[in-house]
Amino acid sequence: MANFGWAYVNCGTLGAAYGPTGSIQFMSSSNDTTGTLSFMYHTSAVGDLPANTMVLTGTLVVSGTISASAYHIKNIAQISSTGSTFFGDTNDDDHVRTGSMLVGKASSIPLFTVSTATEQIIFSGSGHRCNYTNVSTSGTTSSATSHILGVTATGDVEIRLHSASTAGEGQVMVIKDEVTTRTGVISVSASSPNNIESNGFYELSGTMPAINLYTNGTDWFVY
Numbered sequence: 001m002a003n004f005g006w007a008y009v010n011c012g013t014l015g016a017a018y019g020p021t022g023s024i025q026f027m028s029s030s031n032d033t034t035g036t037l038s039f040m041y042h043t044s045a046v047g048d049l050p051a052n053t054m055v056l057t058g059t060l061v062v063s064g065t066i067s068a069s070a071y072h073i074k075n076i077a078q079i080s081s082t083g084s085t086f087f088g089d090t091n092d093d094d095h096v097r098t099g100s101m102l103v104g105k106a107s108s109i110p111l112f113t114v115s116t117a118t119e120q121i122i123f124s125g126s127g128h129r130c131n132y133t134n135v136s137t138s139g140t141t142s143s144a145t146s147h148i149l150g151v152t153a154t155g156d157v158e159i160r161l162h163s164a165s166t167a168g169e170g171q172v173m174v175i176k177d178e179v180t181t182r183t184g185v186i187s188v189s190a191s192s193p194n195n196i197e198s199n200g201f202y203e204l205s206g207t208m209p210a211i212n213l214y215t216n217g218t219d220w221f222v223y
Helices: none
Strands: 040-041 053-056 101-103 112-115 120-122 133-135 148-151 158-163 173-175 186-190 201-204 210-213 219-222
Touching: 053 148, 173 186, 201 210
Parallel strands: 133 148, 148 173, 158 186
Antiparallel strands: 040 053, 101 112, 112 120, 173 210, 186 201, 210 219
16 A cells, blocks of 8 residues: 555645745735735845845834834934934034924923024023133133133133134123122233234223123124
8 A cells, every 4th residue: 555645635725925036925815925016125235225125115104112223214204202312422423403493391382492584592481591610710711612701719810712713703701700899800811813802801890890702703802
């Protein structure tokens, strides 16, 4: 008697796989798997695509989490995000935004707006803070991040302005004597070849004087 390892008896149509070579298979309504050019997996390089690349033409909806070592996204119409977000991981990263930007609490008037219509930063009903430096010793040098310098050192005090070219056009600074009764003067000097209104230095004297300065990127001016 002959021996058979297997046999089909009264079998219906066997399942089959269809679609273009390299297409990722999915179940069709006829209980066969099929594929489409809209969902492909390339084991070798194709055009600008490297080997081992999956390509989806259409919409992808994910209810869970997507983890990736890098994202390259083009043509974004809208991003909706909840929770904390982090952009960049090195000091030389640039994050360029085109258009206006609003920052504030949820469901409230923005704390400030960067408006492309007026080309201004607008504070809406909120205060703002600037960098403050306590000048407690003579010979203090300002920096590109300086804004308010409050002088608490007594006697004669020299404050050295950083280079106007380092400051860049439009940097403004406020220097204020916080000592009630001063015996001496506050001398504000500009580093050569910079000047303060054609002078190498500017002296503040009297009772708790102050000076406002701005730079055009070449010299410093009082305003």
